[in-house]
Amino acid sequence: MKLKNLELRHFRNYEKINVNFSDGINVLIGNNAQGKTNLLEAIYVLALARSHRTRNNRDLINWKYENAQMKGRVSKAYADTDLELDLDRSGKRAKVNHIEQAKLSSYVGQLNVILFSPEDLSIVKGSPSVRRKFMDMEFGQISGQYLYNLSHYQRILEQRNRYLKQLYYRKAHDRLFLDVLSDQLSAFGAEIIHQRIQLLAGLEKSARQIHWDISLHKEKLKFRYVTALKDKDLTSTNHIYECLRALYKKNRNREIKQRTTILGPHRDDIHFIVNGKNVQTFGSQGQQRTTTLSVKLAEIDLMKSETNEAPILLLDDVLSELDGNRQTHLLKAIQDKVQTFLTTTSLSGITKKLIDNPKVFKISNGKITID
Amino acid sequence: MQYPEPLAKLIDSYMRLPGIGHKTAIRLAYFTVGMNKDDVKNFADALVSTKDKLKFCSICGNLTEEDPCEICRDPNRDRSKILVVEQSKDVMVMEQMKNYKGLYHVLHGVLSPIEGKGPEELNIKSLIKRLQKNESVNEVIIATNATPEGEATAMYLSKLIKPAGIKVTRLAHGLSVGSDIEYADNMTLYRAIKGRTQM
Numbered sequence A: 001m002k003l004k005n006l007e008l009r010h011f012r013n014y015e016k017i018n019v020n021f022s023d024g025i026n027v028l029i030g031n032n033a034q035g036k037t038n039l040l041e042a043i044y045v046l047a048l049a050r051s052h053r054t055r056n057n058r059d060l061i062n063w064k065y066e067n068a069q070m071k072g073r074v075s076k077a078y079a080d081t082d083l084e085l086d087l088d089r090s091g092k093r094a095k096v097n098h099i100e101q102a103k104l105s106s107y108v109g110q111l112n113v114i115l116f117s118p119e120d121l122s123i124v125k126g127s128p129s130v131r132r133k134f135m136d137m138e139f140g141q142i143s144g145q146y147l148y149n150l151s152h153y154q155r156i157l158e159q160r161n162r163y164l165k166q167l168y169y170r171k172a173h174d175r176l177f178l179d180v181l182s183d184q185l186s187a188f189g190a191e192i193i194h195q196r197i198q199l200l201a202g203l204e205k206s207a208r209q210i211h212w213d214i215s216l217h218k219e220k221l222k223f224r225y226v227t228a229l230k231d232k233d234l235t236s237t238n239h240i241y242e243c244l245r246a247l248y249k250k251n252r253n254r255e256i257k258q259r260t261t262i263l264g265p266h267r268d269d270i271h272f273i274v275n276g277k278n279v280q281t282f283g284s285q286g287q288q289r290t291t292t293l294s295v296k297l298a299e300i301d302l303m304k305s306e307t308n309e310a311p312i313l314l315l316d317d318v319l320s321e322l323d324g325n326r327q328t329h330l331l332k333a334i335q336d337k338v339q340t341f342l343t344t345t346s347l348s349g350i351t352k353k354l355i356d357n358p359k360v361f362k363i364s365n366g367k368i369t370i371d
Numbered sequence B: 001m002q003y004p005e006p007l008a009k010l011i012d013s014y015m016r017l018p019g020i021g022h023k024t025a026i027r028l029a030y031f032t033v034g035m036n037k038d039d040v041k042n043f044a045d046a047l048v049s050t051k052d053k054l055k056f057c058s059i060c061g062n063l064t065e066e067d068p069c070e071i072c073r074d075p076n077r078d079r080s081k082i083l084v085v086e087q088s089k090d091v092m093v094m095e096q097m098k099n100y101k102g103l104y105h106v107l108h109g110v111l112s113p114i115e116g117k118g119p120e121e122l123n124i125k126s127l128i129k130r131l132q133k134n135e136s137v138n139e140v141i142i143a144t145n146a147t148p149e150g151e152a153t154a155m156y157l158s159k160l161i162k163p164a165g166i167k168v169t170r171l172a173h174g175l176s177v178g179s180d181i182e183y184a185d186n187m188t189l190y191r192a193i194k195g196r197t198q199m
Ligand SMILES: Nc1ncnc2c1ncn2[C@@H]1O[C@H](COP(=O)(O)OP(=O)(O)OP(=O)(O)O)[C@@H](O)[C@H]1O
Pocket: A011, A012, A013, A014, A030, A031, A032, A033, A034, A035, A036, A037, A038, A039, A058, A059, A060, A061, A062, A063, A064, A345
């Protein structure tokens, strides 16, 4: 898919812009604090109806105004789709082809994006919650079913944690109801774990090849889904369900004592293993960067195979951070396949090949000019 | 300038109703001032009698003027079935369908620890007592909404009731996930009741 056109009104430091993009590589060049990341963020928000930088709508609306509008035309293999998002301080309204969508889940997924910024290194280096968020964001874009299971799981988890607290403080006493909540949580948890494992397997397949190539055939990348369940229990949703139930039963008193649900997909993690060692703890900076890049580039393949459309790639300040070899592999992954938006303060240090035929936009204080 | 006290109190009262904000409350209050006295009096009486004259049926928990309620007293109803709903208003919706002839039980909510509603806070004990006392009941149909909390409530009830050898079924077909019974049309409910599943 391609983003053909973007219209913004009162988004961040933009007053009013209307830009047509190239299907290939779009370079956003400008000094610091001019609005480059803001523009990438706009594309991200248009796709996911939420920002990667803030949870607060207010931050997205230009300080001088009460609301913001964004419109984009997305072209896919068979048809064009018009997306529109109106933001005010309390909420958002989303339209697909000019029809308002009651549920955000029917809006998200129309435009698929992958964002790559220097902070993404924390997918490898950061805490497990970063990796869970990574899975939930990516898999939620790919699968409406995943998003549905996740929101139910989170709701039931909240109920169960509250009930554990009430049991602990003896404000509640009914163990049968705790069993019901455990069963319910196990049912949705099993769906999520099963989907994660399947989607991760697809992601791993591409990431392994990319990592192998970047490392000049020296490093083997593997993923391990880390969970309280044993490998042999992960074969089917039903099996996972039964094992989760058994674990909740076994840990019941411990959970009441700790007043919270101590196991389930909300506690799981991924380990990235390079040549048999966990790269988070044992990897060099370079290995960690290669892993991050491989995982990110593998996302392109995964989205393509799951949705039949290549996503849009947003690269925020990452290019100048990659050495020539890694830039070349990035190029290989996106060339002629993926519409790309990249920000940079200068073109020096970027492989000539990569910006062979780009459309260059100069960004200065919320204004865009075509170079 | 301030609103004269009676008007201010009326505005404040209207604002306690769900979905009514400040502006609407002011509009309604001024409208009330313009109504004729008899209408206002009837309105006030109707409000007060909802509190004075209505009570919950001691058998099924439904809202009623007389205890036991009309349905529990009706000798022509099928006493082998009890349909369990969240709210009194769900009973009205079911009754308008004119197809169900059994009895009801109103829970007054769903299980939701976040809202401080555990099994003890719902009208569940009296359901169990009812089943223990009346051997004639052979089916309990659970018609809670298809929300996570409605599902949890249904699962809980079925675990509680099934060991006594009573058939427990769940209204499922036709009702879309996350929907409220209140908004379902009669045809959907009809299909739902025909296609209920055993738990
Ligand atoms: N809601 C808003 N309304 C108006 N201006 C805003 C708003 N939010 C952020 N800005 C301004 O946008 C600018 C930051 O833009 P952005 O993050 O896109 O910079 P950048 O071009 O990516 O810079 P860098 O190269 O340093 O990353 C800041 O000057 C900030 O004051």
